Amino acid sequence: MMIGKVVSKVVSTRKYDSLQGLKLLVIQPCYGDKGACFVAADELGAGEGELVLVSTGDTAKHALSKNTPIDAIVVGIIDVEPTIDAAGDAGDKR
Amino acid sequence: MMIGKVVSKVVSTRKYDSLQGLKLLVIQPCYGDKGACFVAADELGAGEGELVLVSTGDTAKHALSKNTPIDAIVVGIIDVEPTIDAAGDAGDKR
Amino acid sequence: MMIGKVVSKVVSTRKYDSLQGLKLLVIQPCYGDKGACFVAADELGAGEGELVLVSTGDTAKHALSKNTPIDAIVVGIIDVEPTIDAAGDAGDKR
Amino acid sequence: MMIGKVVSKVVSTRKYDSLQGLKLLVIQPCYGDKGACFVAADELGAGEGELVLVSTGDTAKHALSKNTPIDAIVVGIIDVEPTIDAAGDAGDKR
Amino acid sequence: MMIGKVVSKVVSTRKYDSLQGLKLLVIQPCYGDKGACFVAADELGAGEGELVLVSTGDTAKHALSKNTPIDAIVVGIIDVEPTIDAAGDAGDKR
Numbered sequence: 001m002m003i004g005k006v007v008s009k010v011v012s013t014r015k016y017d018s019l020q021g022l023k024l025l026v027i028q029p030c031y032g033d034k035g036a037c038f039v040a041a042d043e044l045g046a047g048e049g050e051l052v053l054v055s056t057g058d059t060a061k062h063a064l065s066k067n068t069p070i071d072a073i074v075v076g077i078i079d080v081e082p083t084i085d086a087a088g089d090a091g092d093k094r
Numbered sequence: 095m096m097i098g099k100v101v102s103k104v105v106s107t108r109k110y111d112s113l114q115g116l117k118l119l120v121i122q123p124c125y126g127d128k129g130a131c132f133v134a135a136d137e138l139g140a141g142e143g144e145l146v147l148v149s150t151g152d153t154a155k156h157a158l159s160k161n162t163p164i165d166a167i168v169v170g171i172i173d174v175e176p177t178i179d180a181a182g183d184a185g186d187k188r
Numbered sequence: 189m190m191i192g193k194v195v196s197k198v199v200s201t202r203k204y205d206s207l208q209g210l211k212l213l214v215i216q217p218c219y220g221d222k223g224a225c226f227v228a229a230d231e232l233g234a235g236e237g238e239l240v241l242v243s244t245g246d247t248a249k250h251a252l253s254k255n256t257p258i259d260a261i262v263v264g265i266i267d268v269e270p271t272i273d274a275a276g277d278a279g280d281k282r
Numbered sequence: 283m284m285i286g287k288v289v290s291k292v293v294s295t296r297k298y299d300s301l302q303g304l305k306l307l308v309i310q311p312c313y314g315d316k317g318a319c320f321v322a323a324d325e326l327g328a329g330e331g332e333l334v335l336v337s338t339g340d341t342a343k344h345a346l347s348k349n350t351p352i353d354a355i356v357v358g359i360i361d362v363e364p365t366i367d368a369a370g371d372a373g374d375k376r
Numbered sequence: 377m378m379i380g381k382v383v384s385k386v387v388s389t390r391k392y393d394s395l396q397g398l399k400l401l402v403i404q405p406c407y408g409d410k411g412a413c414f415v416a417a418d419e420l421g422a423g424e425g426e427l428v429l430v431s432t433g434d435t436a437k438h439a440l441s442k443n444t445p446i447d448a449i450v451v452g453i454i455d456v457e458p459t460i461d462a463a464g465d466a467g468d469k470r
Binding site for chain 4: 001002003030031032033044050051056057058059060061062063073075076077078079080082083084
């Protein structure tokens with residue numbers, strides 16, 4: 001799963017019927033290439049600026065009760081940003 | 095899902111029978127590596143220059159009514175480009 | 189799907205039985221990281237130097253009539269390289 | 283599979299019911315882009331600072347006994363960090 | 377599929393039962409980011425320093441006779457490294 005921040009939402013009138021009514025959020029990754037924003041479906045009610053946990057791939061579709069062509073979904077809203085040491089030193093301070 | 099712009103289309107005479115008649119668009123990603131163009135099937139009638147929402151992976155195939163070896167499909171045409179703050183500041187202005 | 193050029197082929201004597209007789213091509217991506225060559229199965233008879241359309245992931249396996257552990261397959265041979273504006277300007281000239 | 287180090291854990295109150303009680307670890311990749319941390323489920327009891335082997339994609343979900351929307355899971359805890367020559371020379375000393 | 381070189385192996389005592397007895401090799405990619413080593417299961421008996429063909433994703437799991445949470449597997453041992461022109465010129469000499 002990836003951790004990202006909700007930075008915007010998608011407005012689309014012409015789309016597959018199965019996507020009607022499904023909230024689509026633009027997510028900015030917290031780690032790696034932070035410019036590589038992507039879109040995830042959301043049923044949990046995540047708000048802009050919140051940190052979320054996103055599952056990608058085929059498992060995303062199975063999280064929904066109906067068959068929908070999505071490849072990413074918010075599976076959790078994160079309470080507090082995880083504390084991580086600088087890359088390379090992570091976990092070495094023990 | 096990824097947001098991209100339709101920049102061209104694919105013309106292929108020799109291909110799998112199941113791909114006959116299926117529109118294949120070249121998509122340029124809006125975020126991340128913008129040079130990494132890819133191809134997505136389209137049943138929604140997206141035109142060149144339009145912004146689209148693309149689902150990738152196994153879910154793409156299931157969006158079609160017949161079994162076709164595709165791994166990306168346009169699932170929505172985006173009305174307005176999402177407003178996103180510069181990477182790193184996204185969502186922090188609240 | 190990805191667009192790539194056939195640049196070589198793979199010769200492997202010791203392999204899974206289900207891969208026997210299946211042509212395995214080395215493909216160079218046309219967009220993104222052009223050094224990231226990969227291997228795709230081919231049933232269409234693509235020749236070296238030709239541009240091809242490649243589907244990746246689980247859908248590749250289902251394109252074959254028998255169960256084979258592949259993750260990429262040539263699904264079309266491209267007639268003419270798509271015309272794409274330089275990255276960043278793509279589609280903006282309209 | 284990827285090799286990574288456990289560097290933190292995720293705390294999330296609002297999440298899918300199927301994720302309740304499942305430990306979610308933040309993993310830092312040992313190879314490639316070390317800044318691209320991600321989250322994996324863990325049933326093996328990996329502790330912070332330990333090296334783990336992580337499977338990603340649809341196979342992760344099937345490792346669990348119940349249907350859960352995850353895309354990465356710890357499948358092994360590594361005894362000793364593998365010895366690898368510097369990139370480019372790996373295996374060439376033979 | 378990816379072409380890579382076997383550069384090490386993984387030793388893990390605490391792991392899923394279904395992984396017991398399965399050889400796990402560390403593979404260095406031959407193309408793209410050569411530092412991005414990863415782990416693949418091997419039933420073919422590939423040795424350190426050999427070039428191998430690796431399938432990734434859900435198809436890897438189906439190559440094994442039992443259900444195992446892996447996402448990459450060696451599907452062939454390569455006889456001779458494929459001859460590829462320098463990136464950008466590949467196939468253009470015809």
